[in-house]
Amino acid sequence: MRVTDSQFTTMMTRSMMNSNVEINRVAEQIATGNKINSLSDDPSGSMKLLSLDKTISSAEQYSSNISNVQSKYSEYETYLMSVNELALDVHDLLLQANNATVGEESSGGIIAELESLRQQALDTFNKKSDGIYIFSGTDVYSEAIIVDDSTDPVSYSFGGNADHRNTKISEDGSMNSNFTAQETLQGSLDFFTTLDAAIAELKNPTADKNAILGAAIDSTDATQKSVLNTVTILGANYNSLDRMAVNNADAALYAETVKTDINALDYAEASVRLTASMNTLQASQSVFAKVMTSSSLFDLM
Structure with a gap:
């Protein structure tokens, strides 16, 4: 077959262009240290790298989610332990008030302390963080405990709901990131109603004093146990998150290692x-x- 000058020129030009392309490709590889810098370098390897990048990105996102949930858990633990300490103080004060030798002056001081502790407990369950009520379930713009002081005695009711907000922490796992007043108090507001009754009894004692204060003590003890049970669940969840964080870190490290093997x-x-x-x-x-x-x-x- 006869090769014309123009055909030869085209062939030589194409050959030089191909050589330039290869030189540029190898130069880029040497500069980056990567064997694959574009899809055309290795289509199959490129797809593997994209999949590994997705694995790494997901693991990093899950790790970030875990960190956020644990931060919220720390906040919940602080408030719940505060309620636990309040309940212990209420218990001690009610026992002291139930002592027949307590004078009128001491009784007045106990009443003031009990009223203050009751309000602190309400304030804690109605805490806001970043503008939302943290113990109100998914109804974050409603108070967790609603107080109606238009009635006598004052009435209490749960606001919000008992639903959890779930956060994805792994490819196939999620964890609730909130605790509610309803679950923490096991659906009962007896702590507040019996405490109010005890305060009212101390202000105007009757023959039922021992029974009324005894009911308040029992309710306070039950509330403390319920709060501590929630703290236990929180701690178990926190430990699970720690383990999942390690798993995510291992997954990311493995993916990075495979990437290096493919692309080095x-x-x-x-x-x-x-x-x-x-x-x-x-x-x-x-x-x-x-x-x-x-x-x-x-x-x-």
Whole structure:
């Protein structure tokens, strides 16, 4: 088959372009240390790297989610332990008030302390964080405990709801990120109603004093146990999150290791390819230059 000057020129130009492309590709590999810098370098390997990047990104997001949930748990633990301490103080004061030897002056001090502790407990369950009520379930713009002081005695009711907000912490797992007043108090507001009754009894003692204060003590003890039970659940969840954080870190590390294995450049091999491509380009340029300075291909034969 006869090769014309124009055909030969096209062939040589294409050869030099291919050599330039290969030189640029190898140079980029050497500069980045990566064997794959674009899809065309290795389509199959590129897809594997994309999948590994997704695994790493997901693991990092899950780790961030875990950190956020644990931060919220720490906040809940602080408030719940505060309620626990309040309940202990209420218990001690009620026992003291139930002592027949307590005088009128001491009784007045106890009443003031009990009223203060009751309000602190209400304030704690109606705490806000970043503008939302943290013990109100998913109904975060409603108070967790609603007080109606238009009645006598004052009435209490749960606001919000008992629903949990779930946060994804792994590919196939999630964890509730909130605790509610309803679950913490086991659906009962007896702590507040019996405490109010005890305070009212201390202000105006009757023959039922022992029974009324005894009921308040029992309710306070039950509330403390319920709060501590919630703290126990919180602690168990926190430990589970710790373990899941380790798993996510391991998954990310494994993916990074596989990425390195797939994408790590063999510098010696790349250097050989670069030298070969440069030699090919130089040879092509030399031949092309001779052709361009000759009258025809036949002058080179």
